[in-house]
Amino acid sequence: MISIKDIKPSEYSYELPAEKIASFPVSGRDQSRLLIYDAEGILKEDIFKNISGYLPVGSNIFFNNSRVIPARLIFVTPTGGKVELFCLKPIDPPDYQGALSSKSQCSWECMIGNVKRFKAQKLNLKVDIIKDRLILSAERAGKKGNTDNITFSWDNDNVSFAEIISAAGKTPLPPYIKRDPLPEDRDRYQTIYSKIEGSVAAPTAGLHFTNDVLNTLFQKNIKLNEITLHVGAGTFQPVKAAFVTGHKMHAEYFEITSKLVHELAQLRERVTCVGTTTVRTLESIYWIGAKLAMYAEVPDSLHLNQWEPYSLNDCRTTEAFNALVKWFEIKKTEKTFASTSLMIVPGYRFKMTERLITNFHQPGSSLLMLIAAFIGDPWRHVYQYAMDNGFRFLSYGDSSLLFNPNGA
Numbered sequence: 001m002i003s004i005k006d007i008k009p010s011e012y013s014y015e016l017p018a019e020k021i022a023s024f025p026v027s028g029r030d031q032s033r034l035l036i037y038d039a040e041g042i043l044k045e046d047i048f049k050n051i052s053g054y055l056p057v058g059s060n061i062f063f064n065n066s067r068v069i070p071a072r073l074i075f076v077t078p079t080g081g082k083v084e085l086f087c088l089k090p091i092d093p094p095d096y097q098g099a100l101s102s103k104s105q106c107s108w109e110c111m112i113g114n115v116k117r118f119k120a121q122k123l124n125l126k127v128d129i130i131k132d133r134l135i136l137s138a139e140r141a142g143k144k145g146n147t148d149n150i151t152f153s154w155d156n157d158n159v160s161f162a163e164i165i166s167a168a169g170k171t172p173l174p175p176y177i178k179r180d181p182l183p184e185d186r187d188r189y190q191t192i193y194s195k196i197e198g199s200v201a202a203p204t205a206g207l208h209f210t211n212d213v214l215n216t217l218f219q220k221n222i223k224l225n226e227i228t229l230h231v232g233a234g235t236f237q238p239v240k241a242a243f244v245t246g247h248k249m250h251a252e253y254f255e256i257t258s259k260l261v262h263e264l265a266q267l268r269e270r271v272t273c274v275g276t277t278t279v280r281t282l283e284s285i286y287w288i289g290a291k292l293a294m295y296a297e298v299p300d301s302l303h304l305n306q307w308e309p310y311s312l313n314d315c316r317t318t319e320a321f322n323a324l325v326k327w328f329e330i331k332k333t334e335k336t337f338a339s340t341s342l343m344i345v346p347g348y349r350f351k352m353t354e355r356l357i358t359n360f361h362q363p364g365s366s367l368l369m370l371i372a373a374f375i376g377d378p379w380r381h382v383y384q385y386a387m388d389n390g391f392r393f394l395s396y397g398d399s400s401l402l403f404n405p406n407g408a
Contacts, residue, residue: 276370359398
């Protein structure tokens with residue numbers, strides 16, 4: 001088995017011409033092209049609206065229902081310069097629901113664009129909400145690596161921060177889409193089933209789904225399941241280290257409910273995941289449960305470190321999820337927020353995922369290494385085929401359905 005210490009990100013790269021990157025989505029969500037790599041290693045082509053025909057009757061499919069927030073705020077300095085504050089994650093209150101529902105003040109970890117122009121103690125932005133106007137102020141409250149802690153305050157305590165960014169914020173399109181966001185991006189850079197606000201990047205594998213597609217899945221008795229993981233800007237962070245062990249994976253936060261772990265404990269086969277965020281969430285939940293089963297500990301919070309699964313002994317999925325059921329019973333709660341820094345690279349043992357619906361990812365990225373872990377070396381053939389046959393790449397691009405050759 002390959003040792004993660006020897007994995008070089010440079011070996012998981014390819015040439016991606018700029019013209020292959022989709023700057024806009026196709027006119028109909030489910031009209032994007034679909035490349036299928038089946039369990040026998042055969043490539044097929046179709047359009048996304050027909051994806052149900054490739055999924056087993058009676059199987060389970062999992063979606064990430066996180067909703068993208070318009071996280072980019074543009075302030076103007078007293079001298080007329082523009083400063084962009086990109087809200088990454090909440091600090092005070094520390095949870096997304098609390099921060100977005102805050103009235104009068106909240107703090108966020110932010111990336112600052114044109115940081116040299118942020119010289120004033122505070123920056124102010126006039127925000128119009130229906131018939132009211134308020135002043136949103138931003139003040140730097142400490143630096144953390146490449147980000148800053150920003151305290152936002154406003155002079156109308158009848159208005160929530162969610163309402164403010166909805167009125168003034170811009171859609172956080174990925175940096176490789178070289179254009180300003182348009183009004184229609186508010187809808188198209190969002191899945192139709194998104195519910196829980198918190199992501200600053202879309203779980204883009206889900207952008208192709210329509211109500212018609214969901215209905216065809218339902219008609220095949222495919223059970224539709226939802227999880228919530230808020231996607232951070234770190235999803236676009238390039239892997240610059242010479243070896244993967246030198247790359248620090250960003251932590252992402254997700255919700256685990258007692259209902260979900262009870263349902264997972266009843267599963268007898270692996271599932272279809274819509275997107276890499278869903279893969280990382282379900283796989284992380286399993287390993288968190290495996291740790292609980294292995295160590296019989298009852299920690300106050302649940303977290304999975306970047307490389308933990310590579311050194312842990314696995315167990316039956318029912319054992320892992322029953323350990324989580326027990327944790328919920330001991331804690332007397334129905335839901336909790338957990339975090340994961342899991343990085344999936346070749347050599348990873350998939351415990352939950354048999355089929356993966358996903359777009360085509362950036363060269364040398366952690367997401368591409370996840371694909372290589374999932375289908376092995378044939379990822380090169382899949383990507384070369386997509387390149388040679390005019391598939392559109394990255395967030396607004398086309399889709400693929402990949403089967404794990406080691407199946408359930």
